[in-house]
Amino acid sequence: MQDMEDKDLEILFRESRVNDHRSAPRFDSDxxxxxxxxxxxxxxxxxxxxxxxxxxxxxxxxxxxxRVAGRRSTIPQQNAGRQNPARGASDLMDTQSAPATEEAGxxxxxxxxxxxxxxxxxxxxxxxxxxxxxHLKQGQYPAPYEDRELLSTWRxxxxxxxxxxxxxxxxxxxxxxxxxxxxxxx
Amino acid sequence: xxxxxxxxxxxxxxESSERHAQLEALHPDSFGWALLCCGRDTTEAESTLQAVYLxxxxxxxxxxxxxxxKTWLFGVIKKTAAERRRRKMLSRLRLVPxxxxxxxxxxxxxxxxxxxxxxxxxxxxxPDLGAYRNEILATFRRxxxxxxxxxxxxxxxxxxQDLTLAEAAExxxxxxxxxxxxxxxxxxxxxxxxxxxxxxxxxxxxx
Numbered sequence: 001m002q003d004m005e006d007k008d009l010e011i012l013f014r015e016s017r018v019n020d021h022r023s024a025p026r027f028d029s030d031x032x033x034x035x036x037x038x039x040x041x042x043x044x045x046x047x048x049x050x051x052x053x054x055x056x057x058x059x060x061x062x063x064x065x066x067r068v069a070g071r072r073s074t075i076p077q078q079n080a081g082r083q084n085p086a087r088g089a090s091d092l093m094d095t096q097s098a099p100a101t102e103e104a105g106x107x108x109x110x111x112x113x114x115x116x117x118x119x120x121x122x123x124x125x126x127x128x129x130x131x132x133x134x135h136l137k138q139g140q141y142p143a144p145y146e147d148r149e150l151l152s153t154w155r156x157x158x159x160x161x162x163x164x165x166x167x168x169x170x171x172x173x174x175x176x177x178x179x180x181x182x183x184x185x186x
Numbered sequence: 187x188x189x190x191x192x193x194x195x196x197x198x199x200x201e202s203s204e205r206h207a208q209l210e211a212l213h214p215d216s217f218g219w220a221l222l223c224c225g226r227d228t229t230e231a232e233s234t235l236q237a238v239y240l241x242x243x244x245x246x247x248x249x250x251x252x253x254x255x256k257t258w259l260f261g262v263i264k265k266t267a268a269e270r271r272r273r274k275m276l277s278r279l280r281l282v283p284x285x286x287x288x289x290x291x292x293x294x295x296x297x298x299x300x301x302x303x304x305x306x307x308x309x310x311x312x313p314d315l316g317a318y319r320n321e322i323l324a325t326f327r328r329x330x331x332x333x334x335x336x337x338x339x340x341x342x343x344x345x346x347q348d349l350t351l352a353e354a355a356e357x358x359x360x361x362x363x364x365x366x367x368x369x370x371x372x373x374x375x376x377x378x379x380x381x382x383x384x385x386x387x388x389x390x391x392x393x
C-alpha cells in the first residue's frame with residue numbers, strides 16, 4: 001500500500017515530539033539563566049544611572065568653581081584698573097612731560113594728564129544709576145550692570161607701550177610764533 | 187450604606203508563581219516549537235527560550251488573556267526567534283553588534299538535532315530497528331524542513347502541538363482561512379515527498 005494518511009503523519013510527528021522532549025533542556029536552568037540576565041540588566045542599568053549622576057555632579061561642580069574663580073579674578077582686575085602699572089607709567093610720563101608741555105605752552109588734554117578718571121566719575125556714576133534704574137524697572141537682575149562696569153574700567157596692561165612723550169606734539173595746538181622754522185630768515 | 191473595603195491580595199506573587207508553573211508545564215512543547223522556529227538548532231532554540239523567559243520576567247511580554255496561554259507563548263517564541271534570526275542576518279552585514287547574537291557561541295558550536303546514537307540508545311528497541319526508525323525520522327524532518335515556512339509551522343502546530351487550526355492561525359498571525367490552505371497544501375506536499383522517499387503506511391515506523 002503506497003499511500004499515506006493523516007494518522008501516519010501524526011505518528012511521525014509524535015515520534016519527533018518524543019525525541020525532542022528527550023533532548024529538551026531543563027526548565028529550571030533556562031529560567032535561572034533568564035533571571036540572572038534580568039538581574040544583570042538591572043545592575044547595568046543602575047550602574048549607568050550612577051555614572052550619569054556622577055558626570056552631572058562633576059559638571060555642576062566645575063561650573064560653580066569656574067564661576068566663583070571668574071568673579072574673584074574680576075576683583076583684582078578692578079583694583080588693578082585703579083593701580084594699573086600701565087597707568088602708573090603713563091602718569092609718570094605725564095608728570096615728566098608736563099613741565100615740558102607747559103613750557104612749550106601747549107594745551108594739554110585732561111585725558112592725558114590722568115585726571116580723566118576723576119573728571120568722568122560723576123558721569124559714569126550717573127550712567128550706572130540710570131542703567132540700574134532701567135534694569136529694576138524691567139524687573140531684571142542688575143547683573144549686566146556689573147559687566148558694563150567692568151568693561152568701562154578695563155585697561156590693557158600694555159597700553160603704556162603705545163604712549164610716548166611725542167604724543168604731546170599730536171595733541172597740542174602749535175603756535176606759529178614759536179616755530180623753529182622761520183620763513184623770513186630765508 | 188455599608189462601606190466597601192478593598193482587599194489587596196498579593197496578586198503579583200500569585201500570578202508569577204502561576205505563570206512559572208504554566209511555563210514549566212509547557213517547557214518541552216515550547217522547546218519543540220522553538221526548535222522548529224530555529225531550524226532545529228538546539229543551542230539557538232534554548233537561547234530563544236531563555237530570551238522569551240527574559241521577556242516574561244522583565245514584563246516585555248505580558249499575557250493579557252486574549253487567547254490561551256499556550257497560543258500566546260508560542261506567538262512570543264515565534265516572534266523572538268524571528269527577531270534573533272533578523273539580528274543574525276544583520277550581524278553578518280555588521281550592522282548590529284555580534285555579542286547579542288553569538289553569546290552562545292562561547293560555549294561551543296551550535297548543535298543541530300539529528301537522530302543519532304543518543305536517540306538510538308534511548309529508543310529501547312534493537313539497534314537495527316532503532317537505526318531504521320531514526321533514518322525514517324531524519325528523512326521526515328528533512329522533508330518537513332523543506333516545506334515553505336507557513337506550511338511547516340501550521341503542520342507542526344496542528345500535529346505536533348495538538349492545536350486547532352484557529353489557534354495555529356493565531357500563533358502564526360494569519361487568518362483561519364489561509365491557515366487552512368497552508369495546512370492542506372503542506373499536508374499534501376509532505377505526504378507526496380515522503381512517499382517519494384519510500385516512507386509509506388507499511389514502512390513500519392509506527393510499530
